[in-house]
Amino acid sequence: MGEDEMIKSEERLLAAGLYVLSLFFPIIAPLIIWLLKKEESTFIDVHGKEYFNFFISYFVYSIVAGILSVVIIGIFLLWVLGAAALIFTIIAAVRAYEGKEYHFPWIFRLIK
Numbered sequence: 266m267g268e269d270e271m272i273k274s275e276e277r278l279l280a281a282g283l284y285v286l287s288l289f290f291p292i293i294a295p296l297i298i299w300l301l302k303k304e305e306s307t308f309i310d311v312h313g314k315e316y317f318n319f320f321i322s323y324f325v326y327s328i329v330a331g332i333l334s335v336v337i338i339g340i341f342l343l344w345v346l347g348a349a350a351l352i353f354t355i356i357a358a359v360r361a362y363e364g365k366e367y368h369f370p371w372i373f374r375l376i377k
Contacts, residue, residue, distance in 0.1 A: 272364040280312040280361035322372035
């Protein structure tokens with residue numbers, strides 16, 4: 266067995282909570298969990314960094330799509346980005362609860 270057993274259920278729950286709460290409180294809730302627990306848990310630290318890299322990337326994509334709304338395609342892109350963000354956040358929450366790392370597709374890794 267191994268790595269999955271070494272991650273405590275509290276860590277898994279907090280990492281999953283980081284993503285679930287981000288759906289309702291996008292910056293504040295994940296930031297609080299990450300800042301309070303990143304020193305105690307490398308698992309939560311990894312998920313916190315991944316979430317904020319995701320948030321920054323999709324914020325930039327949303328700005329670009331918003332600008333492109335002038336030529337209509339941006340409206341479609343905003344819908345796609347919203348759906349992708351929701352789906353990837355749910356997948357990340359499930360993976361975190363399972364005790365696994367999740368790497369979002371198409372993001373900039375600014376926070377290492």
